Amino acid sequence: MKEISHTNRRSVAQAITIVENDSPEAARLLHSLAPKLGHAYRIGITGPPGAGKSTLTSEMTKALRKQGKTVGIIAIDPTSPFTGGALLGDRIRMQDVSMDSGVFVRSMATRGSLGGLSAKAKDAADVLDAAGFDIVIFETVGVGQSELDIAKAADTTIVVLVPESGDAVQAMKSGLMEIADFFVLNKSDREGADQAIQALKTILTFRITHAENEWIPDVISTVASKGKGIDEVLAEIEKHKEQLEKTHTLEQRRINRERVRVIELVESFLRVDFWTSERKIKLEERLKEVAAHKESSYEVAQELVREFKGK
Numbered sequence: 001m002k003e004i005s006h007t008n009r010r011s012v013a014q015a016i017t018i019v020e021n022d023s024p025e026a027a028r029l030l031h032s033l034a035p036k037l038g039h040a041y042r043i044g045i046t047g048p049p050g051a052g053k054s055t056l057t058s059e060m061t062k063a064l065r066k067q068g069k070t071v072g073i074i075a076i077d078p079t080s081p082f083t084g085g086a087l088l089g090d091r092i093r094m095q096d097v098s099m100d101s102g103v104f105v106r107s108m109a110t111r112g113s114l115g116g117l118s119a120k121a122k123d124a125a126d127v128l129d130a131a132g133f134d135i136v137i138f139e140t141v142g143v144g145q146s147e148l149d150i151a152k153a154a155d156t157t158i159v160v161l162v163p164e165s166g167d168a169v170q171a172m173k174s175g176l177m178e179i180a181d182f183f184v185l186n187k188s189d190r191e192g193a194d195q196a197i198q199a200l201k202t203i204l205t206f207r208i209t210h211a212e213n214e215w216i217p218d219v220i221s222t223v224a225s226k227g228k229g230i231d232e233v234l235a236e237i238e239k240h241k242e243q244l245e246k247t248h249t250l251e252q253r254r255i256n257r258e259r260v261r262v263i264e265l266v267e268s269f270l271r272v273d274f275w276t277s278e279r280k281i282k283l284e285e286r287l288k289e290v291a292a293h294k295e296s297s298y299e300v301a302q303e304l305v306r307e308f309k310g311k
Contacts, residue, residue: 004033006070006132012104015131019123020108030123033130038254040072040129041241044154046140046176051160052186054094056224056233057139061097063230069135070102072128074121076140077107104128119264122153151179152260155253156240158233160184161200163192177203180217181240184233188221197221213247215240274308 004011015033019026045053054075061071073094098105108121121138128136140150151157159180183204185197200219208216220236222229244250283304289295 004127004131006072006102006104006128009101009104012072012127012131013106015127016106016124019127020120022120026123030126033126036130037126038129040125040133040136041156042125042129042136042138042154043237044138044140044150044157045160046150046157046179047160047184048162051162052224053139053160056160056184056186056222056230057137058094058097059224059227059230060233061094061100061103061137062227063234064135065097065100065102067234070133071097071104072125072131072133072136073097073103073105074124074128074136074138075105075107076121076138077109104131104133119261119268122261125153152257155244155250156181156237158182158184158237160186161196162187163190163196177207181215182217182236183219184222184229185219186222186224188229189223189226193221213243215243274304279304279308 004015006012015029017023018029045057047053057073057075061073064071075094094105097103106124108124125136125138138150138154157179159176159182161183163185183200185193185200187193188197197219204217204219208214218236220229220232222233224230241250244253283300286295286300286303290297290300
């Protein structure tokens with residue numbers, strides 16, 4: 001295919017389709033793009049439903065474009081149980097930026113990923129990076145799934161909350177406090193915003209270890225629907241990026257990201273090789289014995305693995 005470039009939207013779309021559909025040439029394509037990676041700064045945006053993540057993403061993109069930066073957006077939607085495709089269609093909600101020639105928006109399905117971010121989304125980010133986009137934004141699904149994958153895929157992770165519904169406490173319970181590089185309290189013109197910000201800051205004090213060069217997450221107040229607080233969000237991203245570069249943490253984050261990705265790919269390859277049609281049939285036969293309490297699940301699993309290793 002033609003050389004992938006952010007100036008050629010069709011080439012970018014075709015490349016993402018190839019990796020998303022697991023086409024035979026996907027691995028070759030990604031391998032060919034490897035030398036071009038490392039340019040884009042990757043930002044993850046996550047949080048509960050209704051927090052205004054899409055609006056925030058759209059407004060951030062407009063501000064980044066004013067700075068002359070190109071932006072690739074991967075909007076991760078829940079997977080339809082019927083078609084396996086993206087359900088919400090964030091591109092519809094981002095029509096005002098998707099027509100910009102310096103912006104590329106792609107909705108992708110979670111495809112059952114418990115972390116809310118499919119492996120194909122990470123591949124798509126590589127395509128956008130290799131195409132020369134300055135910024136790649138992951139906007140992840142917020143439907144109660146674990147969002148921890150986003151922290152492994154992004155350089156800077158933003159958790160978006162709103163004043164209502166005790167989001168600060170819910171964030172603490174769900175583990176979002178650990179993955180956020182900073183928080184955005186959106187819709188902060190609503191009642192209870194000041195109390196929510198204070199609650200978040202109080203909870204965040206428990207994360208402080210007083211280590212040298214420690215990054216301390218802040219809480220940025222926004223009203224994304226009115227474009228308020230967007231410059232402050234971008235300034236905080238830049239501040240975090242500078243901290244990562246100063247402490248050489250950015251390189252380590254990216255190494256960790258690739259470590260996780262290689263492990264995931266190895267497990268995926270092994271899963272495909274392991275579950276042959278013959279082995280699936282044998283499993284079904286042996287399950288009858290397990291259900292009748294004549295055999296244990298462990299023994300059946302170990303038997304299947306021994307058979308696999310013996311080949």
